[in-house]
Amino acid sequence: MLFVSMAAWLQVYFLGAISGGYIAINLVVIIVVAIAGMRSLKLAIAAAIMGGFWLEVASVTDFGARIIFLILLVLGIQVFKRLGLLLEHRGLFVIVCLISALLYSIWLLIWAWFGLGEISWPPEFSGVLVAESTIVIAISFITFGQLRRLVAGRQYG
Amino acid sequence: MRRLSRRRKLLISIVMLLVLVVGGATGWLPIHKVAFQAFSPIGNILNKSGVRLSRAFDELGQLGSLGRQIDELEGENLSLNSRLSQLSELEAENSQLRNQLGYAARSKVQTISVEVVNFQPDGVRQFVHINKGESDGIRKGAVVIDGDALVGRVIDVSGGSAVVMLVNDPEFRVLVGNQNGTTTGIVKGQPGGAVIMERIQKNQNLHTNDTIVTSGLDGEFPKGLVLGKVESITESNDGIFLVANIAISADLRRVRLVQVVR
Numbered sequence: 120m121l122f123v124s125m126a127a128w129l130q131v132y133f134l135g136a137i138s139g140g141y142i143a144i145n146l147v148v149i150i151v152v153a154i155a156g157m158r159s160l161k162l163a164i165a166a167a168i169m170g171g172f173w174l175e176v177a178s179v180t181d182f183g184a185r186i187i188f189l190i191l192l193v194l195g196i197q198v199f200k201r202l203g204l205l206l207e208h209r210g211l212f213v214i215v216c217l218i219s220a221l222l223y224s225i226w227l228l229i230w231a232w233f234g235l236g237e238i239s240w241p242p243e244f245s246g247v248l249v250a251e252s253t254i255v256i257a258i259s260f261i262t263f264g265q266l267r268r269l270v271a272g273r274q275y276g
Numbered sequence: 277m278r279r280l281s282r283r284r285k286l287l288i289s290i291v292m293l294l295v296l297v298v299g300g301a302t303g304w305l306p307i308h309k310v311a312f313q314a315f316s317p318i319g320n321i322l323n324k325s326g327v328r329l330s331r332a333f334d335e336l337g338q339l340g341s342l343g344r345q346i347d348e349l350e351g352e353n354l355s356l357n358s359r360l361s362q363l364s365e366l367e368a369e370n371s372q373l374r375n376q377l378g379y380a381a382r383s384k385v386q387t388i389s390v391e392v393v394n395f396q397p398d399g400v401r402q403f404v405h406i407n408k409g410e411s412d413g414i415r416k417g418a419v420v421i422d423g424d425a426l427v428g429r430v431i432d433v434s435g436g437s438a439v440v441m442l443v444n445d446p447e448f449r450v451l452v453g454n455q456n457g458t459t460t461g462i463v464k465g466q467p468g469g470a471v472i473m474e475r476i477q478k479n480q481n482l483h484t485n486d487t488i489v490t491s492g493l494d495g496e497f498p499k500g501l502v503l504g505k506v507e508s509i510t511e512s513n514d515g516i517f518l519v520a521n522i523a524i525s526a527d528l529r530r531v532r533l534v535q536v537v538r
Contacts (some may be wrong), residue, residue: 129322131394132326132393133322134326135323136324136325137333138395141468141529143399176315177312177397178401178403179396179431182301186293186297224400227398231467238446238467239467240467243470244400244467244470247467248399
């Protein structure tokens with residue numbers, strides 16, 4: 120749990136200060152995907168609540184949207200695992216992280232749309248999604264091995 | 277028996293989660309403020325490290341363009357460069373504070389200098405937390421500026437911190453006009469950080485590169501705060517009005533020190 124909390128603090132305060140708020144560096148999503156793919160459902164749900172909670176604390180609007188998304192993400196990955204698609208390969212892990220991060224941004228846009236009543240999809244938002252996706256691909260690709268060791272521990276180590 | 281116990285555990289967890297989400301969303305549980313205040317010391321340390329790293333990247337970029345000049349200066353050496361990089365951090369802060377005096381000195385309004393603690397961690401909404409609050413004289417609705425430029429407004433205040441909605445948030449609205457007063461419209465933010473000016477009458481005289489300032493007509497923002505410059509002008513979807521894309525003056529990606537108008 121401390122691992123997810125640290126990732127959330129790093130995402131909100133440290134990486135947020137570097138990127139200047141426009142582009143989210145979705146560390147929490149990547150770590151929740153890793154835990155959901157490599158550990159038990161119970162632990163993954165707990166990680167989703169903890170990671171989501173810290174994102175909620177740092178966010179101003181739509182309290183609950185991040186926790187709900189991360190729980191749904193864990194449940195989705197669980198279905199994925201039951202179908203026999205385990206996140207043991209780097210390529211598959213990167214693809215799942217990428218789709219999850221994209222869905223996360225779209226999910227938040229939908230919540231904003233519900234909150235504000237009207238919202239558009241300007242070209243700048245597509246640019247933000249491209250930038251966020253590139254960063255997610257890079258981070259998940261580079262850290263896959265370490266995450267597998269850290270998250271899965273003896274199961275895969 | 278064992279099954280029932282597991283079910284109970286699950287039920288309790290779901291109820292607790294619902295209380296957390298509903299309580300936080302409706303505001304009857306002050307989770308947000310309490311947790312934010314409690315963890316702000318860790319946040320401050322991480323944020324300052326992030327700001328330093330960000331500045332180091334900026335300086336690296338500047339060094340590239342200064343490369344040619346450095347070659348021409350025979351006497352310059354590495355020790356001078358390293359001293360310069362230490363000083364430039366302080367210099368950037370000083371020049372920002374000097375710039376901020378612009379609007380405050382001209383209009384004789386009282387302002388409070390504040391630091392940005394963290395940004396909203398997604399690209400849809402645009403908020404920042406600042407390190408001063410009610411106990412420092414900051415009130416809800418106060419206007420936030422960076423020199424002559426409008427940054428946003430305070431939407432929530434607690435004892436030692438406050439939340440600022442930035443001008444590029446999709447919920448932000450302000451009545452504006454161009455600097456020579458020939459055009460009026462409404463500026464609002466967009467997901468992804470862009471800013472547009474809407475409700476511009478077709479017969480009004482607006483050109484690219486016109487400076488857009490607050491009109492003061494809404495009674496919420498003082499007149500004359502700079503929003504930015506017109507980048508492009510297109511027709512609105514309904515064909516009745518014009519829509520202008522605005523390049524905002526305040527560098528919201530790098531905003532660290534701002535002023536709150538009392």
